[in-house]
Amino acid sequence: MAGKAAAPGTAVLLVTANVGSLFDDPENLQKNWLREFYQVVHTHRPHFLALHCQEFGGKNYEASMSHVDKFVRELLSSDAMTEYNRARVYLDENYKSQEHFTALGSFYFLHESLKNISQFDFKAKKYKKVTGKEIYSDTLESTPMLEKEKFPQDYFPECKWSRKGFIRTRWCLADCAFDLVNIHLFHDASNLVAWETSPSVYSGIRHKALGYVLDRIIDQRFEKAFYFVFGDFNFRLDSKSVVEGSGTVCTSFPSWAPADPASASPALGFPRPGRPWTCPRPWCPAVRAAGVGLGGAGQLQETLVFRAHGVSLAESAASPRAPFSLLAASSGSRPECGSASKWT
Numbered sequence: 001m002a003g004k005a006a007a008p009g010t011a012v013l014l015v016t017a018n019v020g021s022l023f024d025d026p027e028n029l030q031k032n033w034l035r036e037f038y039q040v041v042h043t044h045r046p047h048f049l050a051l052h053c054q055e056f057g058g059k060n061y062e063a064s065m066s067h068v069d070k071f072v073r074e075l076l077s078s079d080a081m082t083e084y085n086r087a088r089v090y091l092d093e094n095y096k097s098q099e100h101f102t103a104l105g106s107f108y109f110l111h112e113s114l115k116n117i118s119q120f121d122f123k124a125k126k127y128k129k130v131t132g133k134e135i136y137s138d139t140l141e142s143t144p145m146l147e148k149e150k151f152p153q154d155y156f157p158e159c160k161w162s163r164k165g166f167i168r169t170r171w172c173l174a175d176c177a178f179d180l181v182n183i184h185l186f187h188d189a190s191n192l193v194a195w196e197t198s199p200s201v202y203s204g205i206r207h208k209a210l211g212y213v214l215d216r217i218i219d220q221r222f223e224k225a226f227y228f229v230f231g232d233f234n235f236r237l238d239s240k241s242v243v244e245g246s247g248t249v250c251t252s253f254p255s256w257a258p259a260d261p262a263s264a265s266p267a268l269g270f271p272r273p274g275r276p277w278t279c280p281r282p283w284c285p286a287v288r289a290a291g292v293g294l295g296g297a298g299q300l301q302e303t304l305v306f307r308a309h310g311v312s313l314a315e316s317a318a319s320p321r322a323p324f325s326l327l328a329a330s331s332g333s334r335p336e337c338g339s340a341s342k343w344t
Helices: 026-044 062-077 201-217 239-244 285-290
Strands: 012-018 048-054 086-091 105-110 117-121 126-129 133-136 147-150 165-173 176-184 226-232 299-308 311-320
Touching (some): 012 026, 012 226, 026 062, 048 176, 048 226, 062 086, 062 133, 086 165, 105 176
Parallel strands (some): 012 048, 176 226
Antiparallel strands (some): 048 105, 086 105, 117 126, 117 165, 147 165, 299 311
């Protein structure tokens, strides 16, 4: 079954986004994000649309519950989504359970023209026809249409309240079976620790967690199928190499740098536009600019901390972010060089 190809002309769109920031300012960020999302749907016109969200509900889920409900209602009832007459929404809202809460949200939309589509019941071990629009939340562990797990606590003992884990669903489209896995891997708890080795200790933790997911997908409990893993992998730059390779002469002027470089702290070393300059050690704005990943819509204010000649300095810089990423590209990768923020 898994070896057969899908029907010709069937368009599948996979989208992943860390949406934590959307719930900090729902009136602005959420509206902008949804507008861009609808534009992507309109451009690609998929028959099957999967949206994987991480940090759904933001940092304070309890305070954001009303915003969560509004976001879901908007997605399901929007005029831009009227051609999708079937939907499945899985939201991990059980924020009071430290053992199980992952803050993951998985949305699946089926176009009205798509006929031969079914979803796998992991408990009954058979496919079921998909009709109507349904929302599942709270205790997803008892929902037979998915598998959900939070990574074992001993994988990341430094973070007592980690929300990292995965949600897996299985679909059959025109006799082609495939798994869709929403994943959120561990962040770097300390940039200073990450600088010590290459690969960093946190890369090892992420490698172990990803291996845990892959082992679950290909174990002997169910028939094997194709699988797509997309979410927030929390990939980072190689911090040790960045530190050791700093001092490179840079000719580009970072787009996020102050409009008037002269107004910035001289210790930052911002150049006049178009003039060569030497990156301050051990922090390189050019590398940091290249490391800007995808995350919440709009602009996020980050605190940048670095050391130059043994002195700790801090400045702020607005970093433009794309609203989400497409086709299984990680949206959660964040700049690593000198970032003082502790992302969870």
